[in-house]
Amino acid sequence: MTENKPDNMLALIAIIAAVTAMAVSLSLSIPLVSLSLERRGYGSDIIGLMGSLPALSFLLGSPFIPFWTRLFGVGKMLWGALILAAICILSLAISDNIYFWFFLRLLIGFSMAILFLISEAWINTIAREETRGRTIAIYVSVMTCGFAFGPVLINIIGAEGVFPFIVSSLIVFSAGFAFLLVGGKFPDLSAQSKFSILRFFKIAPMISAAALLVAFFDGSVLTLLPVYGVKTGQTMEMAVLMTSALLAGNVVLQLPIGWLADKYDRNWVILGCGILGVAGALLLPLTVSEPYLLWPMLIIWGGAVVGTYTIALVIMGQDFKGGDLITATAAVGALWGLGSLVGPTTAGVAMEIIKPHGMPITFAAACFIFVLLAIWQISTSKAARNNP
The missing domain is CATH 1.20.1250.20 (MFS general substrate transporter like domains)
Structure with a gap:
């Protein structure tokens, strides 16, 4: 699959906007889940285990991302992960089955791993060597702001009921508008790597x-x-x-x-x-x-x-x-x-x-x-x- 190289500035805006939306959603949904479990009477052991699942997903899912990217292409991987994350976050609001929540949290972690890792590869693809440091620095700074804003948002919209989960799902889905900016032109990362x-x-x-x-x-x-x-x-x-x-x-x-x-x-x-x-x-x-x-x-x-x-x-x-x-x-x-x-x-x-x-x-x-x-x-x- 051959994918066209987008305009670098447009792609940079798209990547940063998308990653920021995903960071806000992730940092919003994690405490929402913890607070919801606490209200339902679950102990800190279950809450802690639930909180560790995104990290476990990164650890277990990341090794498969290069193969999946070669198989499906960058565009399908990004859109698929985006839709999966939005649906899974929304599903947290319509089910109270603890085992289903564990499954959903794993899937959210897998989808976020795809979105973040491909975005990091993408931004390094478009960055010019003479300004690569500043480009990556802006990416990291804005992403950190996104992670910091999620908990603040809880104080604005509250942490009870289905509404906060709906907001979190819509935020992550809004990253799709950033991908639309590049008009379907994603970087080509399909080449076979020379190392494992x-x-x-x-x-x-x-x-x-x-x-x-x-x-x-x-x-x-x-x-x-x-x-x-x-x-x-x-x-x-x-x-x-x-x-x-x-x-x-x-x-x-x-x-x-x-x-x-x-x-x-x-x-x-x-x-x-x-x-x-x-x-x-x-x-x-x-x-x-x-x-x-x-x-x-x-x-x-x-x-x-x-x-x-x-x-x-x-x-x-x-x-x-x-x-x-x-x-x-x-x-x-x-x-x-x-x-x-x-x-x-x-x-x-x-x-x-x-x-x-x-x-x-x-x-x-x-x-x-x-x-x-x-x-x-x-x-x-x-x-x-x-x-x-």
Whole structure:
């Protein structure tokens, strides 16, 4: 199947609009499901298991996306996943069978994996090399805004009855209008990849580690930071604001990080982000009781950690094309699912063992491993250039 290349600016607008709509819908539906289950009397174990299903879908479904994309083409994959997600979210409103909800949540996770991963491959296909960093940074920033807006929307439309699920379904379906902008002209990602997903982990260890690290960050730090704040003496309101500060860093610092990636060696930029990630985790226990230090530290920390993922996507688009790119993106998606599953459990157990600072200590260790890997890759790349 041959698919035409759309106008780059139009395609960029379509991708960002579509991903933002999907991010809002996903971040709206996840707490809606949790709150609905809580009202129906289900325990935190069932709610937690339900919440883990999207990550499980990314882990299990991502490896199949390159094959499905070659088989059906990008356009059919995007529209099929979009319709499936909208129908499944709507179905949550018309059924209260817990087993059916588990099935629906898995399907929603699979469809979102398709939509997000193909979109990331697509944006790397249209990005120009000289501005790739800034292009990916805008994509990540706007997507983060979408994820942050979902919970806010609950306060506007409420969390009871079928109406919020209908709104969530309509939001995700609205992404289809963005796809209509490109007039059916989608990128061609149908070429056979020269490597498998497992092989990608060996070919690109730093990209793989960055995806795993940021998923671990999202799953552990963003989930447990309010709990950590309360345990270290903050009020509930202040503890929640700590998460908001992290998200603010995710949004406002990606464009400067992307600009650095366009001007300087991207390997050194991602290493710098990793070092700031270690520093932020180690400084958190020291600054949590010092507001004037805590808030700027959280903004810089959040932006730097997510910056490792932004630069990983930039390097991935720089090094891989066509069928190789969609396989690389699928590998990153699988790692994202793994990190999102492992992160909350690991950090939660660490907080029980090392009270109350187990979470930042655990993340500091994870970030330090990433830094060592980045230094190793920079060293090996330099040696390869000096000994062609």
